[in-house]
Amino acid sequence: MALAYGFVDHGGPETQDLLEVDVPAPGPGQLLVAVHAAGVNPADWKVRAGLRRNTVPVSFPAVFGREVSGVVTAVGEDVSGFAVGDVVFGATAAGFGGYTEYTLLDATGTAHKPAEVSFEVAATIPVAAGTAFDIVEHLGIVDADTVLVLGAGGGVGSAVTQLAHATGAAVLGVASAGKRDLVGADGGTWIESGDGFESRVAEAAERCGAVTAIVDLVGGEVLDRTAGLSRDPGRLVSIADPARATALGGSGITRRRSREVFERVAGLVVRGLLVPHIERTWPLREAGEALAIVEAGHARGKVVLTIR
Structure with missing residues (x-):
């Protein structure tokens, strides 16, 4: 089993709690990652509140989060370019969250973490x-x-x-x-x-x-x-x-959660052209407090959970 932080129904913070979840097995094209850090984003509480029902299907209990960094512990079929022990970052696979000790990433949405980039900073890149x-x-x-x-x-x-x-x-x-x-x-x-x-x-x-x-x-x-x-x-x-x-004549934005984009953004970080500001890091057991700061709109830059 793995420790996680999630929610058991759509609603407010009263639906949140620490959970114990099964460690998932990677399917074709997927990586199992031992999470070292996870980014906290406004979209996390909006999904919990039910504001993204039309775009983000949820099965309860659900684990918060969509961006992580960590170490590959298992590799699914039809995956190339990754091996157990690789240090990576990426967007979680559909149906899986980031506020947890282990999660699944799609290999196509995962990149190798540059040595110059910390786990915490890498976890701010995908979202x-x-x-x-x-x-x-x-x-x-x-x-x-x-x-x-x-x-x-x-x-x-x-x-x-x-x-x-x-x-x-x-x-x-x-x-x-x-x-x-x-x-x-x-x-x-x-x-x-x-x-x-x-x-x-x-x-x-x-x-x-x-x-x-x-x-x-x-x-x-x-x-x-x-x-x-x-x-x-x-x-x-x-x-x-x-x-x-x-x-009003404008548009939304189509996200490209791809390895190429993540590698390009990480390159900007390495070159100093992008400096993700992390206001504070929180342990997984205090994820509710971290999310509350983001939900209230008080975060200066990014809030990150440190899992390991």
């Missing part, structure tokens, strides 16, 4: 940094752009800010006052969130250049109030509210 990478490539951000990032102080927002800044683009990062220093360290111009943020964005755009692309990580009314600030409504991407973004 948070990988999403940011896909957004920046989808928008085709270049040095002539001014990119507005809504929710710039979280894991994805921090990575988007860094990656867009690395292209030479100007970045306007909307975040709370407590995340001002983080936005600045990532290369962005901090814009305080809350009432009147649109006027603050407009003022900053007069100095940095008109907004040419919007990355939304908040959704709802905030997204509605921002859409008119861009010169090009088609260059609006939202992972928080893709349906609303589409109605």
Whole structure:
């Protein structure tokens, strides 16, 4: 058996608890991994709350999490390029979580961990940094752009800010006052969130250049109030509210959870072009506290569980 942290029904934090689960056997194309670290993301609590019912089917009890790093302990049939003992990171296979001592990864969505990258940092790549990478490539951000990032102080927002800044683009990062220093360290111009943020964005755009692309990580009314600030409504991407973004002329984002993408992002980390900010690490037995920080929106950058 393996220790895990999951939920037994859709709902609030009262559905969460430590669980004992069977150690799974890898099927064709899969790897069994002894998890060393797991990333904590807003999508984790949204799945628990039932907000992703249409896209993420759940069988109870369910284990939280989608991104991990660890060591391969068994290899399924039809897998090439991996062996027992390899140090890897990747996205968990469908139906399997990351907040656990052992999980399954699809070999096609797994990459070898560079020695220069810690287990904790590697566990932030598949979901948070990988999403940011896909957004920046989808928008085709270049040095002539001014990119507005809504929710710039979280894991994805921090990575988007860094990656867009690395292209030479100007970045306007909307975040709370407590995340001002983080936005600045990532290369962005901090814009305080809350009432009147649109006027603050407009003022900053007069100095940095008109907004040419919007990355939304908040959704709802905030997204509605921002859409008119861009010169090009088609260059609006939202992972928080893709349906609303589409109605406004933009789109959601198609994730590429592939070995190639993970290797490219890890390469950026090795080169120092992307520095995942980990606010704090938590042990598996305290996963509920870690998830509560993310659910409340208070995390500065990433929160990570250390399993081993």
